[in-house]
Amino acid sequence: MPNVTFKEQEQVLKYRTDTIHTDKHTKRFSHTTGPATCPLCGGSDSAPHILLRCNIHTLKRLHINRHNHAVSLCGEEISKGKLGSAFVTMDACNSEKLSDLNIETPDDIERNIPDWVFPTRQNLPTRHQSRPDGVLVMPIEGRGRHLDPKQIPPKDRDIHLVEFKFCSDINPQQTLETAHNQHQPLIQRLRTRSLRGISRNNQVTLHVILLGVGGTIYN
Numbered sequence: 001m002p003n004v005t006f007k008e009q010e011q012v013l014k015y016r017t018d019t020i021h022t023d024k025h026t027k028r029f030s031h032t033t034g035p036a037t038c039p040l041c042g043g044s045d046s047a048p049h050i051l052l053r054c055n056i057h058t059l060k061r062l063h064i065n066r067h068n069h070a071v072s073l074c075g076e077e078i079s080k081g082k083l084g085s086a087f088v089t090m091d092a093c094n095s096e097k098l099s100d101l102n103i104e105t106p107d108d109i110e111r112n113i114p115d116w117v118f119p120t121r122q123n124l125p126t127r128h129q130s131r132p133d134g135v136l137v138m139p140i141e142g143r144g145r146h147l148d149p150k151q152i153p154p155k156d157r158d159i160h161l162v163e164f165k166f167c168s169d170i171n172p173q174q175t176l177e178t179a180h181n182q183h184q185p186l187i188q189r190l191r192t193r194s195l196r197g198i199s200r201n202n203q204v205t206l207h208v209i210l211l212g213v214g215g216t217i218y219n
């Protein structure tokens, strides 16, 4: 694990063995009772609280950076592979952040889902739209020859939405459900609705990649 510092490994081990310093531990070692509260936000303190839920600005920023880092690394790997030409957007493609991590910003990558991906003209402002971390558009097998996503007719598109989420290592289910609910309206809007049969419609699939904060990966 050359990219993981000793300090980071130490913290992961502490998390896994429930020895990260929290108010719960302070209470235990000082033999005091009462609810363990987060000294930063006043919420109920625990290791998952620090790593996932604490809403204080500094921690929120760390959580967002961790998410963007993961998205960047995954996006970088996907764009190098055979699905590279299908990439339409990658949300965490913040060029400043990527250059900090020595990752080059891929060309032609936009932050929002472009209008042409939707089968009909959109009249809802983009801020009402959920934004998955990645969007890939490829032809449905046997129904298209174009590899350029824009050239594929809407009904022949095989659209893949990618969402990365950090979650609890022991209880990922709720995060999975949240991700699916979050993008359901978008999935509906991306679907074509031919009355001439389902086989004439496009395909829209959401892939949720769950990363446990202690290093567990669900897929």
Ligand SMILES: [Zn+2]
Residues within 6 Å of the ligand: 038, 039, 040, 041, 042, 043, 049, 053, 054, 055, 056
């Ligand atoms: Zn807190």
